[in-house]
Amino acid sequence: xxxxxxxxxxxxxxxxxxxxxxxxxxxxxxxxxxxxxxxxxxxxxxxxxxxxxxxxxxxxxxxxxxxxxxxxxxxxxxxxxxxxxxxxxxxxxxxxxxxxxxxxxxxxxxxxxxxxxxxxxxxxxxxxxxxxxxxxxxxxxxxxxx
Amino acid sequence: xxxxxxxxxxxxxxxxxxxxxxxxxxxxxxxxxxxxxxxxxxxxxxxxxxxxxxxxxxxxxxxxxxxxxxxxxxxxxxxxxxxxxxxxxxxxxxxxxxxxxxxxxxxxxxxxxxxxxxxxxxxxxxxxxxxxxxxxxxxxxxxxxxxxxxxxxxxxxxxxxxxxxxxxxxxxxxxxxxxxxxxxxxxxxxxxxxxxxxxxxxxxxxxxxxxxxxxxxxxxxxxxxxxxxxxxxxxxxxxxxxxxxxxxxxxxxxxxxxxxxxxxxxxxxxxxxxxxxxxxxxxxxxxxxxxxxxxxxxxxxxxxxxxxxxxxxxxxxxxxxxxxxxxxxxxxxxxxxxxxxxxxxxxxxxxxxxxxxxxxxxxxxxxxxxxxxxxxxxxxxxxxxxxxxxxxxxxxxxxxxxxxxxxxxxxxxxxxxxxxxxxxxxxxxxxxxxxxxxxxxxxxxxxxxxxxxxxxxxxxxxxxxxxxxxxxxxxxxxxxxxxxxxxxxxxxxxxxxxxxxxxxxxxxxxxxxxxxxxxxxxxxxxxxxxxxxxxxxxxxxxxxxxxxxxxxxxxxxxxxxxxxxxxxxxxxxxxxxxxxxxxxxxxxxxx
Numbered sequence: 092x093x094x095x096x097x098x099x100x101x102x103x104x105x106x107x108x109x110x111x112x113x114x115x116x117x118x119x120x121x122x123x124x125x126x127x128x129x130x131x132x133x134x135x136x137x138x139x140x141x142x143x144x145x146x147x148x149x150x151x152x153x154x155x156x157x158x159x160x161x162x163x164x165x166x167x168x169x170x171x172x173x174x175x176x177x178x179x180x181x182x183x184x185x186x187x188x189x190x191x192x193x194x195x196x197x198x199x200x201x202x203x204x205x206x207x208x209x210x211x212x213x214x215x216x217x218x219x220x221x222x223x224x225x226x227x228x229x230x231x232x233x234x235x236x237x
Numbered sequence: 238x239x240x241x242x243x244x245x246x247x248x249x250x251x252x253x254x255x256x257x258x259x260x261x262x263x264x265x266x267x268x269x270x271x272x273x274x275x276x277x278x279x280x281x282x283x284x285x286x287x288x289x290x291x292x293x294x295x296x297x298x299x300x301x302x303x304x305x306x307x308x309x310x311x312x313x314x315x316x317x318x319x320x321x322x323x324x325x326x327x328x329x330x331x332x333x334x335x336x337x338x339x340x341x342x343x344x345x346x347x348x349x350x351x352x353x354x355x356x357x358x359x360x361x362x363x364x365x366x367x368x369x370x371x372x373x374x375x376x377x378x379x380x381x382x383x384x385x386x387x388x389x390x391x392x393x394x395x396x397x398x399x400x401x402x403x404x405x406x407x408x409x410x411x412x413x414x415x416x417x418x419x420x421x422x423x424x425x426x427x428x429x430x431x432x433x434x435x436x437x438x439x440x441x442x443x444x445x446x447x448x449x450x451x452x453x454x455x456x457x458x459x460x461x462x463x464x465x466x467x468x469x470x471x472x473x474x475x476x477x478x479x480x481x482x483x484x485x486x487x488x489x490x491x492x493x494x495x496x497x498x499x500x501x502x503x504x505x506x507x508x509x510x511x512x513x514x515x516x517x518x519x520x521x522x523x524x525x526x527x528x529x530x531x532x533x534x535x536x537x538x539x540x541x542x543x544x545x546x547x548x549x550x551x552x553x554x555x556x557x558x559x560x561x562x563x564x565x566x567x568x569x570x571x572x573x574x575x576x577x578x579x580x581x582x583x584x585x586x587x588x589x590x591x592x593x594x595x596x597x598x599x600x601x602x603x604x605x606x607x608x609x610x611x612x613x614x615x616x617x618x619x620x621x622x623x624x625x626x627x628x629x630x631x632x633x634x635x636x637x638x639x640x641x642x643x644x645x646x647x648x649x650x651x652x653x654x655x656x657x658x659x660x661x662x663x664x665x666x667x668x669x670x671x672x673x674x675x676x677x678x679x680x681x682x683x684x685x686x687x688x689x690x691x692x693x694x695x696x697x698x699x700x701x702x703x704x705x706x707x708x709x710x711x712x713x714x715x716x717x718x719x720x721x722x723x724x725x726x727x728x729x730x731x732x733x734x735x736x737x738x739x740x741x742x743x744x745x746x747x748x749x750x751x752x753x754x755x756x757x758x759x760x761x762x763x764x765x766x767x768x769x770x771x772x773x774x775x776x777x778x779x780x781x782x783x784x785x786x787x788x789x790x791x792x793x794x795x796x797x798x799x800x801x802x803x804x805x806x807x808x809x810x811x812x813x814x815x816x817x818x819x820x821x822x823x824x825x826x827x828x
Contacts (some may be wrong), residue, residue, distance in 0.1 A: 149727040176720065190500060213379075
């Protein structure tokens with residue numbers, strides 16, 4: 092026997108099924124396995140414009156840090172490091188160079204996973220509840236969560 | 238405290254506890270030992286008198302100093318013991334006697350080697366670290382792990398053999414095996430010992446045992462392995478080769494090349510192995526800059542501080558990716574993503590590890606790496622070549638942020654949602670990660686209370702007075718470091734938005750191991766094939782030749798042979814004279 096959710100009307104006169112909506116949201120498949128702390132710690136990352144927000148936050152922070160260089164009197168031992176924005180420019184260029192080198196290096200060095208013929212699977216001590224967990228043979232035997 | 242305890246190398250306690258643990262079937266008792274042993278060892282170390290040979294032993298005329306603590310080895314041994322404690326807690330969800338025991342023995346061997354008071358004692362425990370650690374790789378129980386462990390063992394034994402060879406030279410020419418630092422690679426045995434240490438430190442072209450074996454070991458095994466072997470080698474370099482210019486350039490190369498491999502590597506544990514290589518490079522470079530006692534104590538402090546914080550934040554990163562592997566069955570970036578929904582605490586701890594290794598202000602990496610960077614910059618005032626090294630280290634700092642600060646947390650916990658919905662890591666794993674994360678933050682904070690925060694670590698360094706005079710939290714230092722890191726992070730966001738960041742793809746990345754795993758193995762198989770084809774023909778020829786040789790020997794030496802007959806003056810006398818003459822001649826020529 093199911094208990095029917097009592098319905099109420101909002102200020103516009105439309106029906107609102109608050110309890111049913113909440114229960115539905117809690118039982119949706121996509122939310123299974125979601126840890127309650129994930130919303131607290133990282134819920135902000137689910138904002139639909141998070142990409143643009145991060146872009147502008149870091150862009151403004153970058154400009155601010157370079158401008159701050161004008162206000163701070165630095166005494167670097169290596170002369171050219173005293174230039175305004177030197178560290179920022181070096182960090183930006185170094186990071187970009189490393190990442191962009193990934194394209195040619197990937198083509199040059201990446202091979203099939205079985206290239207050496209022994210790709211193997213996961214180690215023996217992964218969660219025994221996993222479907223592809225190896226059968227216990229004494230090695231890496233897990234005794235459940237402590 | 239009883240005298241036998243104060244004279245006991247804390248590493249021995251771990252080894253003994255490890256041996257007991259291997260045979261102890263009662264899980265609760267065994268796990269209590271794995272936690273109690275490092276705690277007791279820390280207590281022993283804390284009460285040890287510095288600069289004294291606590292236990293000596295004469296073996297084959299060699300005076301061995303089995304336990305000696307000083308300002309250099311203290312911080313390394315202390316870090317090893319903390320790592321051993323964290324590892325024991327991280328492994329509590331498993332019921333594996335061999336792994337528990339071997340982990341303690343391996344840590345104990347590293348601690349014992351660190352507190353060795355002579356080269357021979359160092360060698361003995363150097364070898365025990367090699368042999369015990371193999372079992373941690375084998376615990377994975379896979380075919381790939383088995384082959385990787387054999388390659389690992391071969392390389393580690395090679396290091397041990399070279400070390401013993403070098404020690405023999407030192408003993409022969411100096412008549413002493415003391416811990417005195419070398420002054421030149423031309424000294425007897427110095428170059429061989431340098432190479433032996435270099436193998437363990439994973440020098441360029443000698444490094445691939447690390448990336449080959451650590452990612453193939455068990456979940457717990459990789460965490461344990463990350464702490465000891467390479468840092469023991471770093472200690473050995475700091476002890477025997479401080480101020481060697483060769484180390485500056487080798488270290489600089491070590492900081493750079495793993496960065497390029499890490500960016501295209503798909504297996505996140507392998508990314509961490511490359512990252513380990515890169516971090517050890519900073520330490521090796523610092524040791525090259527520093528000259529113990531007279532030169533640049535800032536650099537030696539930098540190497541020691543970096544080793545301490547690195548042991549903890551690298552363990553934290555391996556723990557977090559280990560937890561992901563434990564719950565999902567994979568550590569491949571192309572199969573992960575969005576795991577913060579299921580494992581938010583693990584994600585948080587991983588981010589703290591990433592911030593620490595990237596040297597963000599108020600995290601442990603910042604206060605350690607600053608020492609090295611300042612020391613190298615100071616050398617740059619008088620030596621223009623050091624400016625190049627300084628720029629290389631600055632470049633590598635941006636590289637560290639890429640692979641460990643951003644790539645690891647982003648592709649495991651954020652980015653594209655893999656759809657994997659799993660349980661959070663077991664409580665014991667979270668506890669170990671939480672303790673490591675606490676240390677990463679606590680050590681990196683300004684000393685609001687004198688003696689705490691970064692000052693606590695600086696007080697443990699080999700040159701505490703010089704360390705006390707160094708101030709990492711200046712406005713200009715924080716500003717320049719934030720510039721480097723924030724603009725590098727902005728580069729990541731920009732490249733992602735422009736879709737210029739290479740996608741994570743499954744596959745194997747070729748490295749120097751290609752030469753022995755593909756070319757070397759192929760050559761051996763070719764020789765085997767050729768031999769099997771020609772062996773029937775060569776076998777017949779060899780058989781006939783052996784038969785004729787046998788017949789000839791019988792005809793000469795048997796009771797009925799030529800030499801048994803009565804010759805003109807007795808064959809035996811003649812041959813004895815000839816052989817004696819040859820021996821005398823050879824002795825004369827070689828003396």
